[in-house]
Amino acid sequence: MRRFTLIAIPYLWLLALFLVPFLIVVKISLSDVAIARPPYMPQLDLSEGWAGLKAFFSELDFENFAFLTTDELYWKSYLSSLRIALISTLLALVIGYPIAYGMARAPDEWRPTLLMLVILPFWTSFLIRVYAWKVILAGDGVLNSVLVATGIISEPLQILNTNTAVFIGIVYTYLPFMILPIYSALEKMDDSLLEAAEDLGASRLSAFWMITIPLSKGGIIAGCFLVFIPSVGEFVIPELLGGSGTLMIGRVLWQEFFNNLDWPLASAVAVVLLAILVIPIMIFQRSEDRARERGE
């Protein structure tokens, strides 16, 4: 019984906080836009009983999903979001791994402080931190003032309102999500493995490639997912730091929802976004499971 309860809790959590909202979004994505409150049709009317339910389902259709294929804006935005998220994830990995490695190698008594320093930015609101980047990157901002004053550049750099600023914003915001899982994987690593490798004649570099990296693979994968997934759907960072040419699906979704007042189409965009993210992750998980089974 206790075991059942223990398993039931996470499933209930998933059901209430993921599946139910998702089904609501799917339902809206199959409806039609209308000038009403809320702005879509049909509305589920349970007072009509069975007939009402049948009428409700007969009015749902996949029109909105079909519409997504008719305008290049949508697939271009999905691709551009995936590209921006991918580049940001790689940058976060390249920057985050050495930081995590340094932390894991630091003396025991330093580690809690270092860990604290990584988490510290979360004490300030995410929105304020992104706004701070606007101040830093602006044409007359902190960065340009310093660079011009020291004579490194003569003309201020145009960074704000470009994709570069979006990369900076995403990498900065999600870097802790890369560092923490890698750190926790590296921290558990047994140092004697490295000693053994050196005793057997491996150079420090090859010991790193053959032992440290494979043993931290779990952390790397977790970190990459934690950075990649929220980056794809990011809205605030491209909106505040990006230019009008920064195409991201989060902004398209906002436009459908607020400017066009088309909740059904916005929901369709969201459902496709979820599919783009969830399906590859499930395939990846399955292949990992198979590999593990073969390994046993």
Add this chain to the structure above:
Amino acid sequence: MTSTTIKTLTLTATLAALAGMATAQEVRVYNWSDYIDEELLAKFESETGLKLVYDVFDSNEVLETKMLAGGSGYDVVVPTGTFLQRQISAGAFQKLDKSKLPNIDNMWDVIADRTAKYDPGNEYAINYMWGTTGLGVNEAKVKELLGDDAPVTSWDLVFKPENMEKLAECGVMFLDAPAEMIPAALNYIGEDPDSHDPDVIAKAEGVYMPIRDHIQKFHSSEYINALANGEICVAVGWSGDILQARDRAAEADNGVEISYYAPDEGAQMWFDQMAIPVDAPNPEGAHTFLNFIMDAQNMAAASNYVYYANGNKASQEFLAEDVIGDPAIYPSQAALDNTFTTTPYPPRVQRVVTRLWTKIKSGT
């Protein structure tokens, strides 16, 4: 029933009653940012004894989404005329009880006639402020680049590619508001600015595509400061905002002088209307607030502060000379005749307009 349960129940009942009282005593207002003299808010509370919760927004779209989702919790909201019309047809507002609004006699028939286009009989809303969409110009900088005969009072300034090419050097911003920028372009090329025909709307693309690379940014509020501190030399924006930029520059004494022009070819005129959501928790308090705002002196205080004209005839004797006497705020009859208004786009056309605007902004 044990005595503890009874105590708990009594306590809960008392708390519930208190909570009920608290909402009855509270008026929640949702207005545009930087759009009122904040002393008026304190005055309202001390005069009526009601607690005022005052929140702000900066785009009609955000307000509209809240209205159509329902349950916003606000008692008074301030949509622009075109949006008001769409929300009325969606059933988002309740009719005003004019017996609770004795100050409604202060309102100005000239403006009420125009707002009746969105709200027949002005049954759902009262006018708060109105203005035009036009050009904010730093004349010294513009004349330096385009010569002394620069067309600062004409849409030619920003819609002629050869002008924009030169002006890009000192910076030009446009409003990020397709419902105003597309009609402006259509009006410029001699089409009906209020056209709902997708083929006509598409013609605006031809106006924007040659100039889009020379536009520094599309944004609906940043241009106030950018104009004031000399970062840009031209902004297509809202009259009162540009006059606020003029004042900020004068206060900073930074040598920047800004003028506002409602362009010769015609400017769009718009009306921000105060209305009561159909599910307002405190409609009684909402009426009290509307009546307070329609008081001649209060309305004058608001206009003197934000540099927008209002729809309140009686307030005019209390307006400062630099407000009522400024043709950029209260235009002459001839200038008023030269303005145009628009009506809301139906959903399918709205999609065409948004899509066109995305293309203009992003090139995709």
